[in-house]
Amino acid sequence: MVVLAVTWIAKPSHEAQVAEIFAKLQAASRQEPGCLMYIVHRHRTDARHFFIYEQYRDDAALQAHRDSPHFQQYAIKALEDIGEREEGELYSPLTGD
Numbered sequence: 001m002v003v004l005a006v007t008w009i010a011k012p013s014h015e016a017q018v019a020e021i022f023a024k025l026q027a028a029s030r031q032e033p034g035c036l037m038y039i040v041h042r043h044r045t046d047a048r049h050f051f052i053y054e055q056y057r058d059d060a061a062l063q064a065h066r067d068s069p070h071f072q073q074y075a076i077k078a079l080e081d082i083g084e085r086e087e088g089e090l091y092s093p094l095t096g097d
Contacts, residue, residue, distance in 0.1 A: 001036065002062050003091040004054040014082035015047045021078045022050060028070035029054070034061020050083075 010018035022040040029038040036055040043049035056062040065071055 001093055002056045002059055003093070004052075004056070004062065004088060005091065006052040006054070006088045007086040008050040008052065008079070008083050009086050010048045010050070010083045011081075012048070018048075018050065018079065018083045021074050021082075022052070025070060025074040028068070028074070029065060032061070032065055032068065034058065034064055 008018070008022075019042065026038055026040045029035050034057040036057060037053065038055075039053045041051040041053065043051070054062075054065075056065065
């Protein structure tokens, strides 16, 4: 299993727009055969901050996600001018699953 933890920050006055795009990306990503979990979180006190927690079966499934039309449409094109990816970290479970 591969885990990806990502932090995004919406540009000022684009918070609702970013949330809408992430909702669409979340729904589409959850349909991918190699996606085990995809949850978008919003900071409780700062509406501009988003945290995405993703789990994939393996590295190939993560790459398939990155290559998918919905990822390209939402994460690359739609968010390009209204948000910034602050951090993205890859993890593996201690159990090696």
